[in-house]
Amino acid sequence: xxxxxxxxxxxPWLAGILLxxxxxxxxxxxxxxxxxxxxxxxxxxxxLAAEVSEGxxxxxxxxxxxxxxxIVLVVDRLAAWMLAITAFLALFALLRAIRxxxxxxxxxxxxxxxxxxxxxxxxxxxxxxxxxxxxxxxxIASYGLLLHGGGRRRTRSGLHFVTVNLIGSTLFLxxxxxxxxxxxxxxxxxxxxxxxxxPPENAPLVRAAGLLLFAVFALKxxxxxxxxxxxxxxxxxxxxxxxxxxxxxxxxxxxxxxxxCLMFGARAGAASRLLEPWLxxxxxxxxxxxxxxxxxxxxxRQQAAYLVVASVxxxxxxxxxxxxxxxxxxxxxxxxxxxxxxxxxxxxxxxARRRGEMGDRLEPGPTVAGAAWLGGLFLVAAVAVGxxxxxxxxxxxxxxxxxxxxxxxxxxxxxxxxLAGLIGLIALARTGSLLFYRAIPPExxxxxxxxxxxxxxxxxxxxxxxxxxxxxxxxxxxxDATRATADQLLQPQxxxxxxxxxxxxx
Numbered sequence: 001x002x003x004x005x006x007x008x009x010x011x012p013w014l015a016g017i018l019l020x021x022x023x024x025x026x027x028x029x030x031x032x033x034x035x036x037x038x039x040x041x042x043x044x045x046x047x048l049a050a051e052v053s054e055g056x057x058x059x060x061x062x063x064x065x066x067x068x069x070x071i072v073l074v075v076d077r078l079a080a081w082m083l084a085i086t087a088f089l090a091l092f093a094l095l096r097a098i099r100x101x102x103x104x105x106x107x108x109x110x111x112x113x114x115x116x117x118x119x120x121x122x123x124x125x126x127x128x129x130x131x132x133x134x135x136x137x138x139x140i141a142s143y144g145l146l147l148h149g150g151g152r153r154r155t156r157s158g159l160h161f162v163t164v165n166l167i168g169s170t171l172f173l174x175x176x177x178x179x180x181x182x183x184x185x186x187x188x189x190x191x192x193x194x195x196x197x198x199p200p201e202n203a204p205l206v207r208a209a210g211l212l213l214f215a216v217f218a219l220k221x222x223x224x225x226x227x228x229x230x231x232x233x234x235x236x237x238x239x240x241x242x243x244x245x246x247x248x249x250x251x252x253x254x255x256x257x258x259x260x261c262l263m264f265g266a267r268a269g270a271a272s273r274l275l276e277p278w279l280x281x282x283x284x285x286x287x288x289x290x291x292x293x294x295x296x297x298x299x300x301r302q303q304a305a306y307l308v309v310a311s312v313x314x315x316x317x318x319x320x321x322x323x324x325x326x327x328x329x330x331x332x333x334x335x336x337x338x339x340x341x342x343x344x345x346x347x348x349x350x351x352a353r354r355r356g357e358m359g360d361r362l363e364p365g366p367t368v369a370g371a372a373w374l375g376g377l378f379l380v381a382a383v384a385v386g387x388x389x390x391x392x393x394x395x396x397x398x399x400x401x402x403x404x405x406x407x408x409x410x411x412x413x414x415x416x417x418x419l420a421g422l423i424g425l426i427a428l429a430r431t432g433s434l435l436f437y438r439a440i441p442p443e444x445x446x447x448x449x450x451x452x453x454x455x456x457x458x459x460x461x462x463x464x465x466x467x468x469x470x471x472x473x474x475x476x477x478x479x480d481a482t483r484a485t486a487d488q489l490l491q492p493q494x495x496x497x498x499x500x501x502x503x504x505x506x
Contacts, residue, residue, distance in 0.1 A: 004051070005060035005075045007044050008083055008120040011037060016113035031098045034109040038094055041116065042087035049080040053481070055488060057498040059126075067499045068187035072126040074499060077485040078331075082123040082254055085335045086247050088467060089342055090116055092460040096346055097240035099457060104238065105148040115141040115244065122251050126499055128179065128186040131255065132172050135220070139165050142248065145241045146233060157232040164229040168219040171212055178209035189499035192262050192492055196269045203270035210264055210274045214256065221252025223316060224286040227309045231293065234305035239349035242301075243342040243460075249312050250334060257319050257327070261489040262496075273322075280320030280409060284416045287313030291423040300348040300360035303431060304341060307385055310420060311337040314387075317413060318400045325403035327486035332479055333396030336471055340384035340393065343464035347377055350457055351435060362431055364438040370454045375436040377461055382428040384468050387421060392471035397421070399479065 015037035019030055052058060058075040061067065094112065102108040118138025125131050146158045180186055182202050183194040198206050219226040230249070234242050256279065264274040290310025297303035315337065318330030348360055351374055358365035368374055380391075387393035397417065404413040471478060488494060 003060065004044070004048060005058045005073045005124065006062075008041060008048070009073065009117060009124060011041055011044065012113040012116040012120065016110045016117060019110035019113060020107060027103060030109045031102065034112060035094060035098070037113060038087065038090050038116070041120070042084075042091060045080065045083035045087045048075050049077075049084050051075070052077055052080050055484070055494075057495065059498055067126070068185050068190035071130055072187065072499055073124040074126040074495070075124060076495065077481070077488050078254070078258070079123045081331060081334075081482075081485060082250070083120060085250075085338055086116065086119050086123070088335075089247055089338055089464075090244060092463045093240045093243040093342065095463070096243065096457075096460040101238050101240055107144065108148055111141045111144040111148075112244070114138075115145060117141075119247060119251065123254065126188050128188055128191065129176055132169070132176060135172070135251075136169060138248075138251070139169070142245065145244070146237050148238055148241055153236045157236045161229055161233040164219065164226075168216050171219075172216045175209045175212040175216065178205060178212070182206060182209070187499070188259070188262055189496045192265075192268070192496055193500070195263055195271050196267055198269060198271070200270065206271050207274060210259075210271055211278075213259060214275050214278065217252045217255040217259070218282070219252070220249070221256065221316065222249050222286075222309050222312050223252070223282055224289050224313075227286060227289065227312075230309055231302055231305040234308060234345070235299065235301040239346050242345045243464075246308065246338050246342040246345070249308060250315070250338060253312060253315050253319065253334070256316070257330075257489070260319075261327075262492045265490070265492055267492070276320075276322060279316060280407075280413075283313050283316035283320045284412060285313075286310070287317060287420045288416060288423075289313070291420040291427070295423055295427040297427070298362055300351060300362060300431065300435070301345070303362070303427065304344045304348050307344065307424070308341050310424065311341055311385075313420075314397070314400070314417070317417065318396075318403070321400075321403050321407050321413075323403055323406060324483060324486040324490055325406070326400065327489060328479065328483040329396060329399035329403050331482035331485055332399060332471070332475075333393070336384070336392040336396055336468055339464045339467045339471075340381060343377075343461045343468075344381045344385055346461045346464070347374065347381055347458075350374060350454075350461070351378070362434050364434055368435070371436055373454060373458060375432070377458060377465070378432055378436070380465050381461075382432060384465065386425045386428055388425070390472060392468050392475065395472065395475050395479075 022030055052075055060073040062071045115138055118134045118141060121134035122131060125134060143162055146161060147154055182205050185191055195206055222230040260275045264271050266272055287310055290306050290313055293306030294303045297306055315330050315334055318326050351368055352360035354368035355365055384391045384393050387397040404410045
């Protein structure tokens with residue numbers, strides 16, 4: 001039993017408690033402690049990714065209680081991949097926050113760490129009820145972060161966010177209770193075994209509970225028709241918070257992928273391929289709806305939020321193909337879209353700060369200070385979000401379209417993905433033109449001290465975009481890694497044997 005598997009959960013939990021005890025004083029100390037915690041989490045994620053890179057599964061049984069009777073944490077290739085993406089994102093979101101936005105409200109850094117605690121736990125847990133628990137932890141932290149800084153709009157959008165997610169949590173409990181009542185277990189590996197062996201009279205209830213789970217995860221992922229909560233919430237949160245929230249929808253997508261491959265795959269008996277008829281059509285519809293929202297947006301932050309919805313659609317289109325190449329394409333695309341949309345949110349905030357009363361409204365106005373730098377970064381971010389060559393988004397889209405050729409619905413996939421891409425490019429081109437090309441030139445040049453402040457402000461944006469560039473340069477080994485991850489996911493017996501026998505690779 002590897003004790004390193006629990007470290008990504010324990011570290012942010014302990015850091016959050018210590019930062020909470022520090023109260024509102026000693027902000028410099030809180031910043032240093034929070035940054036140190038995130039750096040160590042990044043190192044842990046990379047170490048765990050290296051540990052499982054050969055296919056071994058690390059299983060940690062809390063209290064040394066064997067599965068399915070005890071709680072287990074499981075590190076496989078997918079979990080390690082998600083941990084690394086989360087840690088990289090958290091690092092740059094925190095670097096932006098410590099420029100002063102963390103001082104706008106109480107307990108920012110403790111909430112930030114508790115958010116990471118919930119995220120890491122959701123990726124590592126091997127128990128369905130504890131997935132619910134970690135969902136609630138990250139959601140409670142997100143409620144506080146969403147309201148960070150206060151304001152009427154944030155309070156109103158936060159109330160909507162809380163209400164929708166509480167409904168989702170209630171449905172999650174219904175699904176968990178139904179599965180436990182029928183099968184007598186909530187360990188996901190044990191559930192996979194018992195769902196496959198469920199007698200015919202229990203099949204309708206198992207299928208109903210599975211579809212209810214899918215609805216909950218679809219809500220978390222902002223899949224159509226459950227995405228309406230996202231634009232308002234993301235458009236009004238502070239920049240570092242919404243940058244971290246770029247991973248939130250991916251938790252729902254991760255959960256869909258995990259339960260689909262492990263519990264409702266080809267060997268699930270009467271519940272086999274339960275999500276297949278629903279996932280791909282809804283993902284295609286979500287992609288179109290997100291791009292349509294981006295085209296219709298009147299504010300830059302709102303447009304970025306709708307692009308998050310579209311990115312969820314693109315990601316779940318790849319997962320919905322159900323094949324190893326499709327899943328591998330989605331896993332490669334996942335960090336790209338996370339970093340690109342987070343960079344776009346940070347950039348939208350920097351642009352809005354420098355437009356005065358115009359804010360982030362998509363209307364012609366005065367040229368922003370530092371327009372050359374901000375315009376250049378917007379061009380790169382637009383190329384990344386629009387999945388144009390030579391950045392990694394194009395690689396992910398190409399891999400998805402190539403994998404789609406083997407699917408019966410390939411004409412629909414091709415048509416929707418290409419049409420959505422065209423709509424997105426038109427929307428982003430219009431935005432760039434309004435903000436930078438049709439702007440009124442300023443009377444005075446940017447002062448040196450303003451240039452220095454701008455450089456510090458855009459450093460996290462540059463870092464996130466460079467991560468996307470790194471995905472492009474390392475596309476060969478990374479696509480090999482994601483293909484190995486997809487192959488592992490499509491062999492659920494490896495996960496089941498590792499968890500229920502408490503060992504590594506069978």
